[in-house]
Amino acid sequence: MLICSAFVMLSGVALLQPAQPAQPPARPAARAPALEAISADQVREALTIGAKAIVGMESGDPNAKDLPADAPRGEWPYEGVYRVRGQIPVGYRVGGTAISALALMAAPGYAEDEARRAAVARATAFVCAAIEHPLMSVKNYDAGYDVRGWGYTYGAHFLLDLQKRGLVPEGQAASVEAALAFYLDGIEQTQIPAVGGWNYARPNGRDQPAGPSSFMTAATVQTLLLAKAAGREVKADTLERALLVLEKSRYPSGSVAYSGAAQRGGRGDSTPGATGRMCIVEATLLMAGRGDVKDVRGALDAFFTHWDWLESRRQKTGTHVPPFGVAPYYFMFAHRYAAQCVELLPASEREEYRRRYLLTLWRSREADGTWNDRVFRRSAAYGTAMAMLGMTEGADRAAK
Numbered sequence: 001m002l003i004c005s006a007f008v009m010l011s012g013v014a015l016l017q018p019a020q021p022a023q024p025p026a027r028p029a030a031r032a033p034a035l036e037a038i039s040a041d042q043v044r045e046a047l048t049i050g051a052k053a054i055v056g057m058e059s060g061d062p063n064a065k066d067l068p069a070d071a072p073r074g075e076w077p078y079e080g081v082y083r084v085r086g087q088i089p090v091g092y093r094v095g096g097t098a099i100s101a102l103a104l105m106a107a108p109g110y111a112e113d114e115a116r117r118a119a120v121a122r123a124t125a126f127v128c129a130a131i132e133h134p135l136m137s138v139k140n141y142d143a144g145y146d147v148r149g150w151g152y153t154y155g156a157h158f159l160l161d162l163q164k165r166g167l168v169p170e171g172q173a174a175s176v177e178a179a180l181a182f183y184l185d186g187i188e189q190t191q192i193p194a195v196g197g198w199n200y201a202r203p204n205g206r207d208q209p210a211g212p213s214s215f216m217t218a219a220t221v222q223t224l225l226l227a228k229a230a231g232r233e234v235k236a237d238t239l240e241r242a243l244l245v246l247e248k249s250r251y252p253s254g255s256v257a258y259s260g261a262a263q264r265g266g267r268g269d270s271t272p273g274a275t276g277r278m279c280i281v282e283a284t285l286l287m288a289g290r291g292d293v294k295d296v297r298g299a300l301d302a303f304f305t306h307w308d309w310l311e312s313r314r315q316k317t318g319t320h321v322p323p324f325g326v327a328p329y330y331f332m333f334a335h336r337y338a339a340q341c342v343e344l345l346p347a348s349e350r351e352e353y354r355r356r357y358l359l360t361l362w363r364s365r366e367a368d369g370t371w372n373d374r375v376f377r378r379s380a381a382y383g384t385a386m387a388m389l390g391m392t393e394g395a396d397r398a399a400k
Contacts, residue, residue, distance in 0.1 A: 038358035043391050047107040049369035050384045054100050055119045057381040074122025076100035076385075079376040080329060081319070082147065090133045091200075094151030096382045097123050098158035103385035105167060106392040121169035124162065127155050128172065128179040138182075138189045143202040149190055149216065150200065156183035157223045160230055184227055187220055188238060196241025199259060211260030214249040215277035215333070217242050218284040225287060243290050246281050254298045256281050258325070272306040273323075276330025279303055280337035286344055293345065300341040300353065303334060307360060310334055314364060314373050331373035332386040335361055339390030354394065361387060 058076060077088045078096030101123035104116045111117075130136055136148050159180040162168050168176050190206070191198060197212025198220050221242050228234040248261040255274040257263070271278075278299035285291030309324055310331050319327040342353045365371060371387040372380035 036359075037355045038362055043358065044108065046365070046369060047388055047391060048109070050371075050388045051104055051107045051113070051116055053368070053370050054104060054381050054384055054388075055115050057100075057378070058119060058122070059378065074119065074124075074126040076123065076381040077378060078382045079374065079378045082145075084135065089147050090130060090135050091147035091149065091151035094127055094130045094136070095147075095154040096379070097126055098151075098154040099389070100381045100385045101127075102154075102158050102161055103388040103392075105161065105165060107388055108392075110167075117169075120162075120167070121172070124159075124169050124172050124176065127158060128175040130155070131179050131182040136186070138186045141186075141190055141206055142204060143206045143208065143210070144204045145201050147200045148186070149198050149220070152183045152186035152190070153198075153216070153220045153223050156180055156187065157226060159183070160223070160226045164226075164230065184224075184232065184234075187224065188235065191238055191241070195245065196238070197245035198242075201259070212242075212245045212249075213259050214246060214256050214281055217245050217249075218277070218280040221246070221284050221288065222280075225284075239288070243285065243288055246285055247290065249281060250295075254278065254295070254302060270324050271302050272309040273325045275299075275303045275306050275310060276326065276334040279334060279341045283337055283340045283344055296341045296344050297349075300338055300345075303338045303341075304356060304360065311364065315375055317375060328373050328375075331364070332371060332383045336386040336390045339393040343393050350394070357390070361390060 054076065058074060074097070075093055076097045076099075077093040078099070079088055080092065082089060082092075084090075101120045104110065104120050104123075107116075130151065134140065136151060141148065159176050162176065163180075187198070192202070192210050192212050193207055194209050195212060197217035199210055199213040199216060201213070202208070202210040221239065224234045224239055224242075228239075245261075249257045251257070251262045253271060255262075255271045256278045258274075258277070279296075282291055282296045282299040286293065286296050309326050313321060313326045313328050314331045316328055319329075321327075339357055342350060342357050345353060361371075364373075365387075366380075370380045371383040373383050
């Protein structure tokens with residue numbers, strides 16, 4: 001990948017580069033197809049394979065002893081390095097399960113696929129039952145490093161989508177409504193005081209101001225926008241403060257700060273290290289009526305230009321590794337929201353960007369048809385789900 005020594009101007013957004021740019025570590029070529037495009041048939045086949053793979057990866061944390069023995073176990077937990085008392089934190093379990101279920105519903109043929117429908121019913125039961133978990137409680141939340149907010153955000157997103165599609169499993173309507181109210185309240189109650197936004201890494205004390213996470217705030221705003229579109233009450237000041245957080249996180253270069261507001265000369269002003277969060281921030285602002293298509297396009301172009309830095313950290317140990325601090329968990333996250341950016345572009349541009357996106361996505365597809373950005377096999381469910389949500393973004397947006 002060629003990186004210019006001064007700066008690159010992409011879609012009107014200057015992407016600043018170091019004077020003597022580092023190069024991403026060499027890595028054997030991924031399984032890049034020698035193709036000029038990924039066909040519609042290949043996408044359909046990939047979605048079918050991916051859905052079957054996700055259904056087959058259902059497995060709770062074998063160490064989890066924090067729910068009653070008869071609690072639903074329809075889990076597809078996201079697994080990272082973080083543990084709570086030796087267990088995958090419940091926020092990751094809810095979030096990973098919700099994302100997996102979102103993908104199962106979005107792929108074509110859901111109505112005819114009994115295995116998928118049954119899996120989503122089990123996922124729904126788990127996501128609803130998890131509100132009883134003590135570490136999902138809003139009352140005992142006291143900030144610090146705490147990932148329950150990811151469970152609130154994607155748990156609510158999943159349940160909103162479930163209701164919107166009219167796919168609530170039989171006999172679960174009341175529990176879905178109760179859980180959705182719980183998760184939306186959790187989002188409201190855990191926003192950062194005075195500042196607004198959300199962050200899984202905060203100083204201890206829920207009443208203490210803290211730097212908001214740009215990408216967590218963006219994901220949470222998207223859930224609130226879904227809730228508002230569904231006719232649910234969303235406090236205007238909660239959304240306004242969160243959108244201001246996103247606006248303040250952007251550098252003139254187009255880069256986005258990891259946490260807090262963009263600061264002149266800040267280490268966050270590094271586009272190769274920010275592509276995992278740029279797309280979701282720009283897409284969210286545009287969806288909220290506060291962004292600009294040129295900035296969405298700029299974030300998307302940056303994703304393609306600096307993709308090798310994301311790839312260099314895929315399935316590696318460690319998190320924020322120099323020189324740009326790219327963590328493995330940004331890889332599939334970036335792909336999912338890059339697809340969202342594609343569908344927010346003018347119609348005349350989408351076909352070419354879709355072609356580029358799919359070719360890029362296919363470069364990291366595993367031989368068995370799954371995607372995984374972590375060293376943990378269990379997280380292939382999350383990775384494959386994010387890839388599937390990217391592939392179905394266009395069809396889903398058209399349906400809306």
